[in-house]
Amino acid sequence: MKLLITRPLPKTVLAAARARFDVTARESTLPMTPAELRTALRDYDAVLPTLRDMFSAEVFADVPRPKAKLLANFGVGFNHIDTKAAAAHGIFVTNTPGAVxxxxxxxxxxxxxxxxxxxxxxxxxxxxxxxxxxxxxxxxxxxxxxxxxxxxxxxxxxxxxxxxxxxxxxxxxxxxxxxxxxxxxxxxxxxxxxxxxxxxxxxxxxxxxxxxxxxxxxxxxxxxxxxxxxxxxxxxxxxxxxxxxxxxxxxxxxxxxxxxxxxxxxxxxxxxxxxxxxLPHLGTAVLETRTAMGMMAVANLIAFQDGQALPNLV
Missing domain, CATH: 3.40.50.720 (NAD(P)-binding Rossmann-like Domain)
Known part of the structure; x- marks a missing residue:
């Protein structure tokens, strides 16, 4: 399964993802550009996005038949993802509650x-x-x-x-x-x-x-x-x-x-x-917390790949 990880994540999380998926990991710490958002939906089976990766209704509308079937969000908040538009395009969305x-x-x-x-x-x-x-x-x-x-x-x-x-x-x-x-x-x-x-x-x-x-x-x-x-x-x-x-x-x-x-x-x-x-958005800025968030996102991806119920479906 081809997975796009949109930001640098703790090494433990990347290793866990690479053990199960064909991973492409962006090195930029900045949000994805509009073109990258559309490419993500078109070319990958799943995406692990995070804050300010703006998957809006317009982005989904531009990719009417997406390859992606899961957005495994890194973070509990997911208001940067239009979940109704995602559902209309057959894409599940998960998040990482509790860890934060x-x-x-x-x-x-x-x-x-x-x-x-x-x-x-x-x-x-x-x-x-x-x-x-x-x-x-x-x-x-x-x-x-x-x-x-x-x-x-x-x-x-x-x-x-x-x-x-x-x-x-x-x-x-x-x-x-x-x-x-x-x-x-x-x-x-x-x-x-x-x-x-x-x-x-x-x-x-x-x-x-x-x-x-x-x-x-x-x-x-x-x-x-x-x-x-x-x-x-x-x-x-x-x-x-x-x-x-x-x-x-x-x-x-x-x-x-x-x-x-x-x-x-x-x-x-x-x-x-x-x-x-x-403060510069330090809410979850603890290595243990960010690792737990990432591992929860990977668990959502693994459950999807294995055909199991998604643990943190939103």
């Missing part, structure tokens, strides 16, 4: 702490040679312990964040979700407007049309002036222009972002703000 949970939750807490305690701002001052030594009013931040965290989206990652906040910092946990669920810790389900008024608001919802600009100017206006927004979900869940305006006006106190609306481009105003922590 702990690493992504860790980054959410990292952003929460860095923003609350102004760690990024402090490091920039120190590296620029502008630090003049400790003094009593230097870089006074916000406390975390005992505060309220509002989690929007209580799936695997949301529950892992709740666990860290409750057990690590004795935070009160409230959450907004489509339905009530066991958060794994004491937690209260609430309306979105109530969750937005928490001291810290963490977004952990899936991407896609249903959640695009869920956090817009109206939602940001419901946050408190001391509120801090954290986004580790998908960039377009937050209207970055509205976020920049809310930060500039003092409507909210700060933000921590690991994902961006037009990644890798970032709204310029955010780059100039000291009360914003910006």
């Amino acid at each position: 949970t702990d690493a992504t939750a860790d980054i959410a807490v990292t952003l929460l702490l860095m923003t609350a305690r102004r760690a990024g701002e402090g490091e920039r001052i120190l590296r620029a040679g502008q630090w003049q030594g400790w003094h009593p009013t230097q870089l006074l931040g916000s406390p975390v312990s005992g505060k309220t965290v509002g989690i929007i989206g209580m799936g695997r990652i949301g529950r892992a964040i709740a666990k860290r906040c409750h057990h690590g910092f004795d935070m009160e946990v409230i959450y907004h979700n489509r339905s009530a669920t066991d958060a794994g810790v004491p937690a209260r389900q609430a309306a979105l407007s109530d969750v937005l008024r928490a001291d810290f608001v963490v977004i952990a919802v899936p991407g896609g049309p249903a959640t695009r600009h869920l956090i817009n100017a109206e939602a940001l206006a419901q946050m408190t002036p001391h509120g801090i927004l954290i986004n580790i979900s998908r960039g377009d869940v937050v209207d970055e222009t509205a976020l920049a305006a809310a930060l500039l006006s003092g409507q909210i106190a700060g933000a921590g972002l690991d994902v961006y609306e037009s990644e890798p481009e970032i709204t310029p105003a955010l780059l100039t703000m000291q009360n914003v922590t910006l």
Whole structure:
């Protein structure tokens, strides 16, 4: 079976794939071009794509009789793949849930702490040679312990964040979700407007049309002036222009972002703000996690090749 792997992956994953498939592995770390996307569907039995490999309806329409029958996505999020168009062309789509949970939750807490305690701002001052030594009013931040965290989206990652906040910092946990669920810790389900008024608001919802600009100017206006927004979900869940305006006006106190609306481009105003922590999409950037993701994608491919039920069909 001819397999295209669209980005460099950990060596263990590549070895596992090559043991079972005729593998072509792109060396570029950039997303596939429109021409490459169409070639992938036309010339390969299966593709292992990832974030920003944009398999849109237009791409599928240009290859009406694709050779490819499976897109084994590397990552839990798959909003870069038009799954309806894929299904219409007889192509299955799988993803890698579960493997990303702990690493992504860790980054959410990292952003929460860095923003609350102004760690990024402090490091920039120190590296620029502008630090003049400790003094009593230097870089006074916000406390975390005992505060309220509002989690929007209580799936695997949301529950892992709740666990860290409750057990690590004795935070009160409230959450907004489509339905009530066991958060794994004491937690209260609430309306979105109530969750937005928490001291810290963490977004952990899936991407896609249903959640695009869920956090817009109206939602940001419901946050408190001391509120801090954290986004580790998908960039377009937050209207970055509205976020920049809310930060500039003092409507909210700060933000921590690991994902961006037009990644890798970032709204310029955010780059100039000291009360914003910006990370380069590090959510799953742990070798063990990326290896687990890759092995899960390979397991989906092997199941397909062997005619078995796909473990992670989306």
